[in-house]
Amino acid sequence: MYRGVTTRVAAIEPAELAWQRAYDEHWPDVFRFALAWTNDWAAAEDLAQEAFLRLWDQRNRLDWDRPVLPWLLVTTRHLATDRFRRLQRRLLAPTPSPSLDADPTARARWLDVCAAMDDLSSLERTALVLTAVQGATYDEAAEVLGTTAGALRAAVSRARTKLETA
C-alpha cells in the first residue's frame, strides 16, 4: 500500500496543525520524490521546501479530508519542470549540500547511487522510486507524474534495464 496516498489529515484540525502534520509525515516522501526527479541532493532540498511553502500558502483552501501527499508531489513536479531553471545552479554536476557534506559517509553513499541513476531520465527515476521505494501503484504514480499507467510501467521497465546494464 502506498502509505502516503492513504494518509489523511483530520478535517477538524486547524489548517496550521494539518500543515504541520503533513510536514512531519511527508517531508521524507517529498524529498525523496524531488531527489528522484533531479538526482541532485541540494536541488531536492530546495524543491521540497518550496513545495511545503506552497502547501502553507494554500492551507486554507485545501480539502484536508483528501490525501495531501499527491498534491505535494504534483506541486514538486511542477516546480521541478515548469520552473526547472531554479535548478540552474546545478550547472555541470550535482551540487554539494551542506547537510550532506556534514556526513562524509552518507555523501559517499549518495554519490554512488547518484552515479548509478544518472543515466535514467527524471521520469524513469521517479517512476521507479515511487513504485519500488515508496510503494505507489502504477496508477497512483502515473497520476502524480501526469502520465498513463502504461507509460509509467514502460518507464519503470526501462529504468530497471538501464540499472541492470549500467
Added chain:
Amino acid sequence: MEPNDRTPKSDRILDEFKAVTANPPRPKVAPRRSPLRSAGSSLGLAGAGLLAAALVLAVAWMGRTSTTGVGGDGSPSPSDIAVAPSVSPSDVASPSVEPSLSPSPSATPTDTPAPTATPTPTATPVPPIALCDPADLRARIVSWEGAAGSRIATVTVKNDGSTACAMPTTARPELVDGDDAILAKGDAGSMTSKTTTFEPGSTLRTLVEVSNVCAQSPKAPITVWFELEPDRTLKAAPKSASDETVPPCNGPGMPAAIQMHPWSR
C-alpha cells in the same frame, strides 16, 4: 550496498537509495511563512516590529527567488487537486499552533539550502580556448518526455572536433519545425559568456523544456536549435525524421515558452 550477487543490481541500487534517504535532512526552520495575522494580535508593538522586519526580509527573498526563476506558481492546477471551500479564519487561528514568531525560510535565506548560485569551477568567464564552432559539434535529441503542459527534450552534443573548445553553459534555445519555422524562442538572456571546456570526443547533455506551442500543423521533424551567440547556432538532429513532438497549447493568447538547463556531463 549488500554484497549479494543474487539480488538484481537495480534492487541493490534502490535499496541503497532508500537507505540513504531514510532520514533526509529537514530544514532547520519549518518551511512556512510567518503567521502575521494570528501572531500579530498577541505580540504587541515589539512583535509587530519584528514581524515587519521579517516581512521586509521575506519580500526581499521573494524578489531574489523570482530573479532566479521561481516566479510563477508551481502548484497543481485545479484539475490536479481538489480544492475545498475555504476553512474559516476562526477555525485556523490557533495561537497554540503558532506560538511565536517562528522565522520562516523567507526571513532567513541563509538557512535554506542554497538558493544562491553555487560557483562551479567550470563556469569560467574568460576561457583560454576558442568558442565552440557548431560545425565541430554534433547534437541530437535523444528523448522527449511529457510533463504537465509541457514537453522536455533530452539533448546530447558531442565535440567531433580535434581540439577542446569553450562551450557556453547555456544558449538561447529554439523549437523549430521541418520548415525551419521557429515555434518557440528562448530569452536572449539565455546566451551567456560563461563557458565550460568541451574536450574533443566528449559529450554534454541538457534538458530543454517547451510549453504552450499553439502553431497550427507544424511540419515534422521537430527539433531544437541552440543559439550559442548571434549567428552561431547549433542545430540538434531530431529524435526521428517523423517526430512531431510539440507541447500542448495551454493558451493561444500566451507566448510559447522554451528554456534550457545548463549543459552537463
